[in-house]
Amino acid sequence: MxxxxxxxxxxxxxxxxxxxxxxxxxxxxxxxxxxxxxxVGDLQLFGDEPTLQKFARDPVNIQMISNLxxxxxxxxxxxxxxxxxPGFPLSSLPxxxxxxxxxxxxxxxxxDDALSLAQRISKNCPLNLTHRGVRRERSPSSMTTEELQxxxxxxxxxxxxxxxxxxxxxxxxxxxSVSDIENSISDKDLEASIPALGEVHGWNPEQSSAIxxxxxxxxxxxxxxxxxxxxxxxxxxxxxxxxxxxxPEVILEAIKSPEFVQHMVTLPSSLxxxxxxxxxxxxxxxxxxxxxxxxxxxxxxxxxLLVFGGEKPNIQDLNSKTWTREQAxxxxxxxxxxxxxxxxxxxxxxxxxxxxxxxxxxxxxxxxLAKVMKKKNVxxxxxxxxxxxxxxxxxxxxxxxxxxxxxxxxFLSPSDYAATGSCRQYFANIGKxxxxxxxxxxxxxxxxxxxxxxxxxxxxxxxxxEHAEILGRLVCDLGGEYIRSSGGNLLxxxxxxxxxxPEQEEAIRSVISSGNTTFGxxxxxxxxxxNELSGLIPVLDHNIxxxxxxxxxxxxxxxxxxxxxxxxxxxxxxxxxLLPTRHKRADGCPxxxxxxxxxxxxxxxxxxxxAEQLHTCLRNVSLDNHxxxxxxxxxxxxxxxxxKRRLDEVYPDGYPESLLPRLGPLISFVTSEDISKxxxxxxxxxxxLLKYQPADAQASAIIRRYVDxxxxxxxxxxxxxxxxxxxxxxxxxxxxxxPKSLKLASLxxxxxxxxxxxxxxxxxxxxxxxxxxxxAYYELIEPYLGGAPGVDLKALSKDGVNMKVSTLAQLRRDxxxxxxxxxxxxxxxxxxxxxxxxxNQSPIREWVQRQRQSELDKLNVSLTGGxxxxxxxxxxxxx
Numbered sequence: 001m002x003x004x005x006x007x008x009x010x011x012x013x014x015x016x017x018x019x020x021x022x023x024x025x026x027x028x029x030x031x032x033x034x035x036x037x038x039x040v041g042d043l044q045l046f047g048d049e050p051t052l053q054k055f056a057r058d059p060v061n062i063q064m065i066s067n068l069x070x071x072x073x074x075x076x077x078x079x080x081x082x083x084x085x086p087g088f089p090l091s092s093l094p095x096x097x098x099x100x101x102x103x104x105x106x107x108x109x110x111x112d113d114a115l116s117l118a119q120r121i122s123k124n125c126p127l128n129l130t131h132r133g134v135r136r137e138r139s140p141s142s143m144t145t146e147e148l149q150x151x152x153x154x155x156x157x158x159x160x161x162x163x164x165x166x167x168x169x170x171x172x173x174x175x176x177s178v179s180d181i182e183n184s185i186s187d188k189d190l191e192a193s194i195p196a197l198g199e200v201h202g203w204n205p206e207q208s209s210a211i212x213x214x215x216x217x218x219x220x221x222x223x224x225x226x227x228x229x230x231x232x233x234x235x236x237x238x239x240x241x242x243x244x245x246x247x248p249e250v251i252l253e254a255i256k257s258p259e260f261v262q263h264m265v266t267l268p269s270s271l272x273x274x275x276x277x278x279x280x281x282x283x284x285x286x287x288x289x290x291x292x293x294x295x296x297x298x299x300x301x302x303x304x305l306l307v308f309g310g311e312k313p314n315i316q317d318l319n320s321k322t323w324t325r326e327q328a329x330x331x332x333x334x335x336x337x338x339x340x341x342x343x344x345x346x347x348x349x350x351x352x353x354x355x356x357x358x359x360x361x362x363x364x365x366x367x368x369l370a371k372v373m374k375k376k377n378v379x380x381x382x383x384x385x386x387x388x389x390x391x392x393x394x395x396x397x398x399x400x401x402x403x404x405x406x407x408x409x410x411f412l413s414p415s416d417y418a419a420t421g422s423c424r425q426y427f428a429n430i431g432k433x434x435x436x437x438x439x440x441x442x443x444x445x446x447x448x449x450x451x452x453x454x455x456x457x458x459x460x461x462x463x464x465x466e467h468a469e470i471l472g473r474l475v476c477d478l479g480g481e482y483i484r485s486s487g488g489n490l491l492x493x494x495x496x497x498x499x500x501x502p503e504q505e506e507a508i509r510s511v512i513s514s515g516n517t518t519f520g521x522x523x524x525x526x527x528x529x530x531n532e533l534s535g536l537i538p539v540l541d542h543n544i545x546x547x548x549x550x551x552x553x554x555x556x557x558x559x560x561x562x563x564x565x566x567x568x569x570x571x572x573x574x575x576x577x578l579l580p581t582r583h584k585r586a587d588g589c590p591x592x593x594x595x596x597x598x599x600x601x602x603x604x605x606x607x608x609x610x611a612e613q614l615h616t617c618l619r620n621v622s623l624d625n626h627x628x629x630x631x632x633x634x635x636x637x638x639x640x641x642x643x644k645r646r647l648d649e650v651y652p653d654g655y656p657e658s659l660l661p662r663l664g665p666l667i668s669f670v671t672s673e674d675i676s677k678x679x680x681x682x683x684x685x686x687x688x689l690l691k692y693q694p695a696d697a698q699a700s701a702i703i704r705r706y707v708d709x710x711x712x713x714x715x716x717x718x719x720x721x722x723x724x725x726x727x728x729x730x731x732x733x734x735x736x737x738x739p740k741s742l743k744l745a746s747l748x749x750x751x752x753x754x755x756x757x758x759x760x761x762x763x764x765x766x767x768x769x770x771x772x773x774x775x776a777y778y779e780l781i782e783p784y785l786g787g788a789p790g791v792d793l794k795a796l797s798k799d800g801v802n803m804k805v806s807t808l809a810q811l812r813r814d815x816x817x818x819x820x821x822x823x824x825x826x827x828x829x830x831x832x833x834x835x836x837x838x839x840n841q842s843p844i845r846e847w848v849q850r851q852r853q854s855e856l857d858k859l860n861v862s863l864t865g866g867x868x869x870x871x872x873x874x875x876x877x878x879x
Contacts, residue, residue: 004105045553056502066607089181097126102600103149115168122170123148123841143174143202147272148601150176161185167191174202177597178625181210187218197265198232205268205662206625208237222246225253229260236267240684243274248282251275255294264296270661270684273716276300286331290317299324304714304768306330307776315339319346326746328352330776333360342372350378355387355802355830356775366391367398373404383804386411390830406433407613410444414451423455424470431472436498440477449477451585461485466494476500480507488517495535505539512536512544522547527555534560538570545577553578556703568665571634577700578607579636589617590675600626606635610698615642623647624659654678661688668694675701680709686722700728715744722747727756734759743767749786750810757812761787778803788808790818793827805838813843823853836862 011309090098090105090113098751100118104495125147143151158165161184166173173196185193192878206514221230221707228235228250253262255275264272276297283289286308293301298321300630306327313334332352332707350373358366370392372381380388389411390863394839401409401420406429414423430448438445452474456467461483468475475490476497483490484507494500515521518530525548527743530537534556547552561571589595595617599605607810614635623646635643644666647655655663656678667689675698680686686706690699704719711717711727713736721729726747733758749757764784771777778801785793785807787819793815808816822848825832838844845865848856853866 003644013239031859036742053400088300094121100146101150102146103153106150106153107527109157112159114154115165116167118172124643125171126788138758145558145601146786147605148175149201149598152177152597152601158370159184161193162189162485163196164194167196170196171200171202173200174207176248178206178210178622180325181207181214185214187214190214191218191220194230194234195232198230200236201266203233203236205236206628208234209239210237210244210625212237212239216242222250225250225256228254229257229834232267233263235263235272236258237273240270240274240682243278245269246278248278249738251278252282252292255279255317261294261457265293267296267359270688272297273300273687273719274684279714280305285311287311287314287317290314292319293321295321298322299327301327303327303330303746304743304771304780305769307774307780308334309771309774312338313347315344318349319344321348323348323352325351326779328355329779335777336361338367338472342369343375345372345376347376351380352374352390353378353380353384354779355384355391356778358387358391359800359802359829360779363395370405370408371403374403378405379434380405380407380437383806383851385437386804386834387802387830390833399520402429406430407437410434410438410448414455415814418752423451425453427474428472431470431474433473435476440499446478449474463489465489473497478504480504483507484510487511487514488519488575491517491519491536492532495562497535500539508536508539509541509544512540517848523549524538525549525552527559530556531560531564534564534566537566537574540573542577545574548577552577554604554607557607557634562603568632568634572606572636574638575606575634576636579610589613589619596623598628603633605630606639609639611638612640614639615646618643623650627659628662628664628676631662631666635665640665641669648674657681657685660685664692667698670694670698672697672701675692676707678705681711682708683711683714683716683720684709686717690720690723690725693724696725696728699725701735703728707733713741715741718742718745719749724748726760727752729756731755733761737763739763739767747783749783751785754787754812757784759787760784765792782807787812788815790815793819797823800829801827802831804826805831805834805844808835808836810878811842811843811844816843816847817850819847820858821851825859833861835859839863839865 017846024310046389062205087831090101090109097118101117103306106114109117110247112291133565135690151172154172154174155169155177161169161176162181166185167188169175178246181190190197205210212231222231224853228246230744231238255264264275267275275302276293279293279297280289280301285293286306288614289301291314303326305322307330313331315335318331318335328349329352332349332354333356335345335349335352336342337358340754342350350369353369361369362382370388385405385407388405392398393412393416397412397416398404399419401412401417409417409430410433414426417423417426420426430452433813435445438448452471456470459468461479461481463471463475463478464486468486468490472493473496475493478486478490480503483494483504491508491511494504500508511517512519512522515524519525521535522544530548530552557571557574557578561574564571585638590613593609593613599608600621622645639660647666653657654674657679660678660680661684680689680702686702689702703725706717707713713721713733718737718741722745726749737760742760747760761784764781765788768777771780778796778799781788782803788796788811790812795812797819799835808824808828821826824835828835835844837846847864848865849867851866853864853868856863856866
C-alpha cells in the first residue's frame with residue numbers, strides 16, 4: 001500500500017486502497033492533485049521505494065513534477081529518488097532539480113562531469129542572499145549544508161585550480177577549503193581568477209580572508225577604486241586595518257560600481273562601519289553624503305551628519321536609502337517641507353516623524369500625512385504614536401479612524417472608535433497592531449485586554465479559535481488560567497509571541513503534555529508539527545522534549561531550524577535532547593567521529609558529538625580557520641565549554657588578537673584572567689567583543705583592558721560601548737572622551753549615575769554647539785539631557801521641542817525644580833496632558849508640591865498635590 005499524507009493541521013491522506021489500482025497508477029492518478037494542494041512545510045511522502053523510483057524515472061511524470069510549484073523538501077525528495085539508483089545519468093536530471101542534489105549523488109562523478117554539473121548549478125540555482133533566521137547571528141553563507149557539501153564534493157575532483165577550472169566551477173568554487181586556497185592555487189592563477197572568485201556568493205570568513213591574504217602577500221595592490229571593486233564578494237576578506245589604510249578616494253570610486261555595492265549587502269557590520277567612516281570623512285555636505293552613500297551603508301552614517309540646516313534635501317536621494325528611525329528624525333521636518341505630496345515619501349523617511357514637525361503643520365496637512373503613513377505601513381515608536389494620536393484627535397475623534405495607522409488605536413479606546421465601527425472591529429485591528437510599543441504588564445495593555453474580553457463576551461477563562469483570531473497579539477497577554485482552559489485553541493497563536501511570563505510557560509507545558517490538542521501528544525509529533533509550534537520550543541522542558549521522537553527532532557533541525565526565528569541558544573536545547581546521556585570516555589577520537597571538512601560544513605554537527613568527543617576530536621582541526629563558522633551552530637553549553645577548553649590548550653598564553661573578534665558565544669565563558677592576557681589594540685576588536693553582549697563584569701574587564709593598553713575612546717569604541725555599557729565607564733574614562741568623537745556616537749545614559757550624565761552632557765553640548773539653532777538639535781541632545789543644568793532647560797523651553805514626560809522624569813532633580821509652570825508647559829508642548837500620569841513619581845512629584853495648586857489647575861491636566869493658598873509645603877531633601 002502506498003500513501004501520501006498532509007502533516008500538521010490538515011491531516012489529509014490519499015491511500016492506494018483500491019485492490020485494482022497499482023502503486024504506479026495511484027501516483028499517476030493522485031499525486032498531481034495532491035501536490036497542488038500542499039502548502040509550504042506541510043508535505044510528507046511515504047511509499048514503496050522501488051515503486052517511487054519507477055514513477056520518478058518516467059519522463060512524463062518528471063515533466064508533471066517540473067511543472068508544479070515544487071516545495072524545496074519535495075524537490076529534494078524526488079532528486080534523491082532519481083539519483084539513488086546505480087548508474088543514473090545526472091545529465092538527464094531536469095535543470096531545476098540540480099539545485100537539490102545530495103552529496104552522495106555527486107561522489108562518483110568524473111572530472112569532466114563535475115565541471116559540467118557545476119556549470120548547470122551556477123546557471124539554474126540562484127542563491128537567496130537574505131539572512132535566514134530572525135534573531136540569531138548566522139554565517140555569511142546563504143547556502144544550505146547540502147549545497148555546501150555538494151560544492152565541496154565537486155571541488156575534490158581537482159588537485160590544482162587554474163583560472164579556467166575556477167571559471168567553470170562558478171558558484172561551486174565556494175567548496176574550496178583554506179588548504180586548497182593556500183596550496184592548490186598558484187599566486188599568479190589566484191590573481192587571474194579574481195573576476196570569477198569575486199562573483200561567488202557565500203564565502204565564509206576563513207575562505208575570503210585566506211584568498212585576500214594570499215593576494216596581498218603576493219604583491220596585489222589596491223591603488224584605486226577599480227582594483228577594489230574587482231574583488232567583488234572577496235572584499236569581505238579584508239581585515240579592518242587594511243581597509244582603514246585605503247584612501248577615501250579609493251572607496252568613493254569603488255562604490256560607483258553597482259555590482260560592487262551588491263556585494264556589500266552581506267559584509268560583516270565591522271567592515272560596513274569602516275566603509276561608511278571613509279565616505280563621511282571625505283564628504284562635507286549632508287546632501288552629498290545622502291547622494292553618495294550606498295544603501296547597504298546608509299544606516300551606518302551618524303545621525304548628526306544628516307542635519308541639513310539651510311540646505312534643501314533631494315527627496316529622491318533620501319527615498320532611495322534605508323534609514324534608521326533616529327536618522328530619519330534628523331531630516332523629517334526638511335522632507336515634509338520640501339515634498340508637497342507625502343505619498344512620494346518612502347516608508348523609511350516617514351518613520352522619522354517628530355512632534356516638533358507636527359506642530360508646524362496645519363490640521364488638514366497633518367491628517368493627510370497620517371493617512372499616508374497608514375498606506376505605507378510605517379512603523380512608529382511609542383513616543384511617536386503618543387504624539388500622533390494627540391494631534392489627530394486635537395479637534396475631536398475622526399470618524400474615519402480606519403484610515404490612520406492601526407497602531408494609533410493602542411492609545412485610544414473602543415468608545416473612541418464607536419463612530420468608525422464596532423468594538424469587535426476595533427479589537428480585530430488591535431490584534432494586528434504592534435503591541436510591543438506598550439510595555440509588557442503596563443496598565444494600558446492590561447486595560448486593553450480587559451476591554452477586549454468584555455467586548456467579546458468572554459466571561460469564563462475559555463477562549464475559542466474565533467475569539468483567538470480576533471484577539472491576535474493580545475493572546476500573548478492572556479494569563480495561565482486562560483491557556484489551560486482553552487486547550488490547544490491558543491497554541492499556534494502563542495507560538496508567535498516573543499516572550500512569556502512564568503505562569504504562562506507552565507500553562508503551555510501543561511496543555512502540551514496533556515496531548516489533548518489537535519497536535520496530539522509529543523510522542524506522535526512530526527517535524528512539521530514542530531515547525532508549526534517552533535516559537536514554543538524555548539518553553540518546552542526536558543520532560544516534553546524527551547518524548548518527541550529523536551528522528552523528528554533531527555528532521556526538524558535539518559529542514560526547518562535554519563529558517564526558524566529561534567536563537568542559537570534556543571536551538572541548543574533541542575541539541576541537548578539528541579545527545580546521548582551516557583557514553584564511554586575514550587582515550588582518542590573514535591574513527592567514525594573524525595572531524596572532516598564535510599562535518600565542519602554540516603549545521604547538524606552539534607548533534608553528533610558529546611562535549612568530551614568534541615574536545616578530543618578537535619585536536620586535529622585548525623580552530624583558527626573554522627571557529628567562526630562552527631560557532632554559528634547550535635552547540636550546547638557543555639559543548640561550548642569543551643570548545644573553550646580546547647582553545648585554552650592551543651593558546652595557553654592568551655588568544656591572538658586575530659582570534660578575539662571570532663569568539664562569538666564563547667565570550668560568556670571567558671574569565672578576567674583570560675582577558676588580562678589579551679592584546680586589544682583596535683576599537684574594531686573591542687566592538688566585535690562587545691557585540692555579543694557579555695555580562696557587565698566581563699564587559700567591564702574587556703573595556704578596562706582596552707583602555708589600559710593606551711587605546712582611545714574614539715567613535716567606534718563609543719558606539720560599541722554605548723549600546724549597553726556606557727555606565728561602566730569611570731570618571732577618568734569619561735574625561736578622556738573627545739567631544740568630536742561623541743558627536744558621531746550614539747549613547748544611552750538612562751541607567752547611568754548623575755556624575756556620568758553631567759560629564760557627558762557638557763561634552764555633548766560642546767559637540768553639537770554648531771547645530772544649536774537648528775530644529776534637529778533637540779533630537780541630538782535629548783539622550784544627554786539628564787545632565788543639563790536648569791539654565792539650559794529654560795533656554796530649551798523656548799524652542800517648542802515637545803519633550804516626552806519620560807525624558808522630563810530623567811532630568812536632574814535640581815534642574816527640574818528650578819523650572820516654572822510656563823517653562824514646563826513650553827517644554828512638554830503637546831505632551832503636557834501626560835504629566836498627570838507621572839505626578840506621583842520623583843522628581844516630578846517634588847516639582848508639583850512646590851507649585852501653587854491654583855496655577856497647576858490652569859493647565860487643565862488634573863495635577864494635584866500643589867501648595868494651597870495660605871500654606872507652605874516643606875519638602876524633605878532626598879540624599
